[in-house]
Amino acid sequence: MSLSPQRQLDNYLSQFAEKQVDGKYLGLYDGERRFGRVFAWLHEQYNNAFEFMNYKAPQGVGGHFNADPSRELMEVNETYSALLRIASKAGIRIETKPEYQRVIDSSPGWLQPTCGSPIPEGLTPIEVEYYDTVFETEESGTTLAGTEQVRLQLVGEGAYAFVHKFTDPNYGIQIARKRLKKDADPKEVERFRREFDIMKRFDFPYILKVYRYDESDNSYTMEYCEHTLRDYISHNIQKMSYQTRHKMAMQFLYAMNFLHRRGVCHRDLSYRNVLVHTYRGSDAFMVKVSDFGLAKEKTSDLTSTGSAMKGSIIDPALKSFRDFKPVNDIYSIGFILNYTLTGKENLVTDGSRLGSIIQKCSATNPADRYQTVKGIIEEMKKLRDSRTALQSA
Structure with a gap:
């Protein structure tokens, strides 16, 4: 033997x-x-x-x-x-x-x-x-309870964690696994576990679902998404109808409204922290907000951000992360809406109704912005048709 x-x-x-x-x-x-x-x-x-x-x-x-x-x-x-x-x-x-x-x-x-x-x-x-x-x-493999070892494929690396994917042998579906790097300090371990705990509490279609935390190696499993928003839009913008892009933007807004209504600010929004799950054989998709390592709850005293902020869309009006509020997320939301709907990072300034919404999200003065995501949703609902969106404000 x-x-x-x-x-x-x-x-x-x-x-x-x-x-x-x-x-x-x-x-x-x-x-x-x-x-x-x-x-x-x-x-x-x-x-x-x-x-x-x-x-x-x-x-x-x-x-x-x-x-x-x-x-x-x-x-x-x-x-x-x-x-x-x-x-x-x-x-x-x-x-x-x-x-x-x-x-x-x-x-x-x-x-x-x-x-x-x-x-x-x-x-x-x-x-x-x-x-x-x-x-x-x-690691290039991991062992699941009651199964043989499965092979891991590296799909991403951040400032403090690796992300692999593997195929679950019981169900034949792809799963993602995020593992903290071995040189992580105690504060990063605490932040990583807290990220999982926040996401585990939420069962919402447009927020990435997590499954199980493994204390032995500080890793957790989660649903796998094939694309980041940046990659999906950059490769598909030419063939996406305005209605499709509008639907994608609304899914993102519903996720952010859900978080803010429950007292959670994301604080790390970027074109790569919003994911897109696609379904084989169809044009269907699902937006998933992910990466909650820097999320702040009303009851939390977490203020520092560290190197993980690289690549995020940061509100220049924010003086201290201790003071982060939903209106600071809304600044970043404006850029993500703009990219989803136009495929461009430069904000729309053409005076259209769509441009007005984006400009109001990312106004220099926080007092001039939408104060809630619900307000953005109500305005965006009126722009389901591209002709309406492009009309002068």
């Missing part, structure tokens, strides 16, 4: 328990409990080899890499390849720093087991890493 992939991996990793590894390399991989020792060993071996290559060919014009170091590097490469293969079978992908991957990938073409190896021109100098990790693990 063959061993499971996980057992094979454990057996392979056990051989590194007896290998001598410099403590300075072990210290770099404290966060990798399972792979720490093998990563530290590989890092040390590659550093030794790369330092010697730089010494033998300091100007990058080629040089001679001695026979013993050549054979040693070939053995290290074999170990590295075996680790990648066995880890992959267990559903784990290993990411390697690009500079190291560059040399590893090129080496089979010039390493020789006897008489030394010619160092190719341009290979050196190699940037040797002493103070940060070179290897890290990234």
